[in-house]
Amino acid sequence: MPVLVFLDQSEGQVKKNSIEAASYAAKVAELAGTTAEGIILGSIPTGLAELGVYGLKKIHTLKQETLDHFDAQIFAKVIAEAVSVIGAKIIVFSNNVNGKAIAPRLSAHLKAGLVMGAIDLPVTTDGFVVKKSLFSGKAFANVSIKTEIKIITLNHNSYKVIKGEGAAEISELSVQVDRAKVSVIAVNKITGEVPLAEAELVISGGRGLKGPENWHLVTDLAKALGAATACSRAVADVDWRPHHEHVGQTGLTIAPNLYFAIGISGAIQHLAGVNRSKVIVVINKDPEAPFFKAADYGIVGDAFEVMPKIIDEVKRLKGL
Amino acid sequence: MKILVCISKTPDTTAKIAFTDNNTKFAEAGIQFIINPYDEWYALVRAIELKEANPDTQVHLINVGGPDADPIIRKALALGGDEAIRINANGNDSYYIAAQIAEVAKQNSYDLILTGKETIDYNGSSVGGMLAELLDLPFVSLATKVDLNGTTCTVNREIEGGEEVNEVTLPVVISCGKGVAEQRIPNMRGIMGARSKPLKVVEPQAIDPLTTIVSFELPPAKAGVKLVSPDHPEELVRLLHEEAKLF
Ligand SMILES: Cc1cc2nc3c(=O)[nH]c(=O)nc-3n(C[C@H](O)[C@H](O)[C@H](O)COP(=O)(O)OP(=O)(O)OC[C@H]3O[C@@H](n4cnc5c(N)ncnc54)[C@H](O)[C@@H]3O)c2cc1C
Ligand SMILES: Nc1ncnc2c1ncn2[C@@H]1O[C@H](COP(=O)(O)O)[C@@H](O)[C@H]1O
Numbered sequence: 001m002p003v004l005v006f007l008d009q010s011e012g013q014v015k016k017n018s019i020e021a022a023s024y025a026a027k028v029a030e031l032a033g034t035t036a037e038g039i040i041l042g043s044i045p046t047g048l049a050e051l052g053v054y055g056l057k058k059i060h061t062l063k064q065e066t067l068d069h070f071d072a073q074i075f076a077k078v079i080a081e082a083v084s085v086i087g088a089k090i091i092v093f094s095n096n097v098n099g100k101a102i103a104p105r106l107s108a109h110l111k112a113g114l115v116m117g118a119i120d121l122p123v124t125t126d127g128f129v130v131k132k133s134l135f136s137g138k139a140f141a142n143v144s145i146k147t148e149i150k151i152i153t154l155n156h157n158s159y160k161v162i163k164g165e166g167a168a169e170i171s172e173l174s175v176q177v178d179r180a181k182v183s184v185i186a187v188n189k190i191t192g193e194v195p196l197a198e199a200e201l202v203i204s205g206g207r208g209l210k211g212p213e214n215w216h217l218v219t220d221l222a223k224a225l226g227a228a229t230a231c232s233r234a235v236a237d238v239d240w241r242p243h244h245e246h247v248g249q250t251g252l253t254i255a256p257n258l259y260f261a262i263g264i265s266g267a268i269q270h271l272a273g274v275n276r277s278k279v280i281v282v283i284n285k286d287p288e289a290p291f292f293k294a295a296d297y298g299i300v301g302d303a304f305e306v307m308p309k310i311i312d313e314v315k316r317l318k319g320l
Numbered sequence: 321m322k323i324l325v326c327i328s329k330t331p332d333t334t335a336k337i338a339f340t341d342n343n344t345k346f347a348e349a350g351i352q353f354i355i356n357p358y359d360e361w362y363a364l365v366r367a368i369e370l371k372e373a374n375p376d377t378q379v380h381l382i383n384v385g386g387p388d389a390d391p392i393i394r395k396a397l398a399l400g401g402d403e404a405i406r407i408n409a410n411g412n413d414s415y416y417i418a419a420q421i422a423e424v425a426k427q428n429s430y431d432l433i434l435t436g437k438e439t440i441d442y443n444g445s446s447v448g449g450m451l452a453e454l455l456d457l458p459f460v461s462l463a464t465k466v467d468l469n470g471t472t473c474t475v476n477r478e479i480e481g482g483e484e485v486n487e488v489t490l491p492v493v494i495s496c497g498k499g500v501a502e503q504r505i506p507n508m509r510g511i512m513g514a515r516s517k518p519l520k521v522v523e524p525q526a527i528d529p530l531t532t533i534v535s536f537e538l539p540p541a542k543a544g545v546k547l548v549s550p551d552h553p554e555e556l557v558r559l560l561h562e563e564a565k566l567f
Binding site: 097116 | 535549
């Protein structure tokens with residue numbers, strides 16, 4: 001009864017958050033005394049067997065052109081059938097855009113208890129209890145799943161990927177695929193930038209930067225570090241920056257390793273989108289700015305004076 | 321055209337989060353409750369806009385909750401919902417909630433069912449998808465734009481690093497996020513009118529939840545901020561490099 005993990009892909013690449021989910025699934029399997037297997041739908045990325053290094057023993061594939069477009073209904077149905085063929089009792093997804101669409105459907109289909117946004121391994125000393133994030137990371141709930149089949153979606157950056165050795169066996173599934181009801185008519189990707197949702201390092205600016213003409217203080221540092229850029233809602237609302245960059249309760253929720261906030265006050269709604277970041281750095285000239293309470297490192301100072309020095313120092317370190 | 325909007329009750333966005341009863345209950349004392357922002361600003365307002373564009377439209381609201389949810393349901397009616405159903409049950413298992421809503425939805429043929437992308441307290445992102453499965457309808461999640469063109473619906477949905485434009489034939493379940501509509505404030509006429517709009521209370525079906533919350537926890541307090549002098553900003557870079565090992 002293997003643990004099954006859904007390997008979500010985009011343009012022929014298994015997504016980074018799915019690799020995290022795979023590594024997590026392998027650990028869950030180890031704790032349950034079984035093995036982890038993956039399932040991938042649509043085109044088969046090259047080098048799939050190499051995902052064995054994350055602990056997957058086998059990867060089930062279903063190569064069908066219709067599955068190259070995402071339709072939660074079709075995906076959930078195919079995975080439900082695969083679950084019964086494979087005999088999986090624990091199914092893991094990344095809590096990413098597609099995981100959020102498929103996992104609830106699969107849960108209702110299989111009457112399998114679901115925990116969305118897990119941040120740790122299940123505890124099995126008394127039942128099967130998974131810790132999940134609540135209030136965008138401001139609290140946690142320990143949720144007990146009571147059904148025989150269990151589904152978990154893993155929050156980004158919540159589990160450290162473990163890399164070992166080995167190759168996964170590739171095994172072709174044969175499952176009937178229905179016609180999709182949702183058709184994809186366009187994909188608009190913001191190209192040439194580090195995607196914010198998956199970024200490990202994020203540099204962000206707020207109203208303290210005074211105007212869009214000063215954004216080089218954010219983008220130069222981001223460029224030197226290979227980081228993504230973000231902003232507060234106040235900044236997006238006045239069109240200094242595009243809305244897809246705004247983080248917080250009404251924007252994106254992110255959990256990078258570094259969130260570097262320049263001239264952002266740290267309103268509670270802003271914090272809701274970033275307080276799961278591993279390290280928070282705050283540059284603000286107001287020592288009373290609420291953001292300092294959530295920060296790990298900070299400078300009380302004028303961004304226009306300290307940022308150029310910080311950028312130069314990073315460039316020097318990086319040999320740029 | 322019949323639209324169903326799923327409305328949940330959540331603590332206000334600035335609420336202080338604490339737990340009582342040995343960390344098994346959310347501390348409600350002094351907390352103000354609101355309509356979950358995603359349900360109100362995006363799902364509900366979009367439904368009302370669609371009604372304004374096509375007056376033949378009916379907008380029904382549904383909530384699974386106790387009598388304490390009535391004030392937020394009245395507010396949703398004041399914003400422009402036509403009638404509301406409250407399923408009189410308190411449950412925090414997403415499947416339980418979705419299955420209760422599905423029972424009611426099955427008796428009405430809705431063309432469009434809108435939910436918020438998530439509740440800001442439980443962060444489940446699950447009720448919409450479960451509901452779609454229980455009703456055997458397509459589901460488009462994390463919508464940023466919802467347009468109707470006769471019997472089809474064009475939906476932009478969030479994907480990593482961008483958006484995807486989907487087209488789907490009605491009926492469909494859609495979970496709504498930022499972009500779908502703009503927040504509105506109820507006007508006096510709406511507030512007065514809401515008092516006489518129907519708010520039907522129905523008893524729940526016998527449905528077994530699939531999960532239970534054992535306990536709540538708060539994150540450990542941060543060690544506190546390490547401040548670097550503004551005269552030596554390069555020291556910050558050194559700390560991030562050598563101590564935090566971020567790059
Ligand atoms: C329901 C609701 C939802 C919301 N959702 C979001 C959300 O999702 N995301 C979000 O970000 N906000 C959100 N907000 C808005 C939020 O409350 C704040 O208003 C917003 O985050 C403020 O943005 P800011 O920090 O850039 O600007 P300000 O609050 O104006 O702060 C600017 C900061 O810059 C500092 N500063 C000024 N000059 C300098 C300088 N030269 N050097 C260094 N520092 C300087 C100031 O001390 C100040 O702290 C929401 C609000 C509500 C009511
Ligand atoms: N108790 C409830 N009553 C009605 N709708 C709900 C309820 N709980 C959640 N929903 C709907 O489902 C969406 C997603 O909730 P969740 O799965 O808890 O994140 C919410 O934005 C609401 O639209």
